[in-house]
Amino acid sequence: MLKKYLFIILTYATCLGLLITAFILGTKYNIPFSHITGDMALIFNAHPFTGIISNIGVLVWCATACICFFSGIVLRKLKQNLEAKFLIGSGFISFILLIDDFFMFHDYILYSFKAFKITQSITYVFYAILVFWYTASFVKLIFKETIFYVLGIAFTFLGSSVFIDFFLKNETNMKYFIEDSFKFIGIFSWMLYFTLTSYKFLLRSFTKLRN
Template sequence: MSRFDGLKAEFTAENFRRFAIYCCIPAVIFYLVSLAAMGLGGFTLVETLRDPAQITKQSSFLGFVSSIGAWLWVAAATVCFFRIAAVTWNDNDPHRMLLVLCGWFSAFLAVDDFFLIHDRFITEGILIPLYALFVGYLLRKYYTKIKEIDAFAFLMAGGMLAMSVLVDAVQEILPISYGLSQALEEGFKFVGAASWFYFCYRIAAYRLTGAVTGQSQSPSASE
């Protein structure tokens, strides 16, 4: 069989159906709804479709560190959801629930960071306490599982992000320039995001080999 024949064999009705349902149709719907929503919001097609750097004629590296930070939140959500999809779980498995909560929390933080929700739409005085309460809930509800996996990474992530919030709150009275205080605040935030990504990776990778090779069995049953 030639390579061309092998490639032609991939064009089956089942492959087309799976591709359409899980990829093409959702992407087209999201694309069209986004264009319509942005149009109703007063944005032109060019403003909606082109990158901000192209529209403003600024450097492509403008906000570079901030953009990478948003990617860290997205990556954290991705590894959590991938582990959930890769394994067959028992109902109410604490490992799965921890992955679900951390995945959605990471996704919300990504949206917050990307669209500056805490700066422009919902005040930090509301969002930050909610974030703290959620992290406290994770620690109280899933402390045993977190300790079993990597409590140090969890605490370091929370500590770094808390330091970022603290510096932001007192930066006006710090005996340093505004630029340095911003570097300090964003530095804690960036390392905190990286630490959270590492923690989510640790959750997702925890005993993954045994879980995948025995998918008919719950991961918790092997732990």
């Protein structure tokens, strides 16, 4: 019962914390509050479909993170510790990528604000190390218990998108379309992999529980 109330308090504390943060940032950087709380397409008088692929991608990152966290927590309750660690860790990685993509950290914030000045190459190196550590930590589980080739497809398309962004400097419409298309396919492959993996682990655990 106590945990339930703590979760409710944490939820509202997070909500209020985000609103307070938005107020502080708007005040500090002279951003109109209507620009912080309003809809971007209305603010800039843009077409409603502006950025639609990017927005859908962010929603898919969010869905993946939620699936991983929920499944991981349930599996931990069922004493499936390795699978739980794998999915909770995957949830954190998905959440990091969600925040990066949604708030344009590696595209703008990290190297534009004086407080950071971190180049894109450093960000990509960080992600490469994170992915290597992640796969190395669960390599046996990935190859023995999951449809690993779907994860490979996700890595291939996401990596190709990064390669195009980093090494191809000709700023053309087709370059942007190919880069973002590869990223979009990679994100959906990422969600597909963890949805299938979560379903398999949960189904197996509940089947054992019934027997």
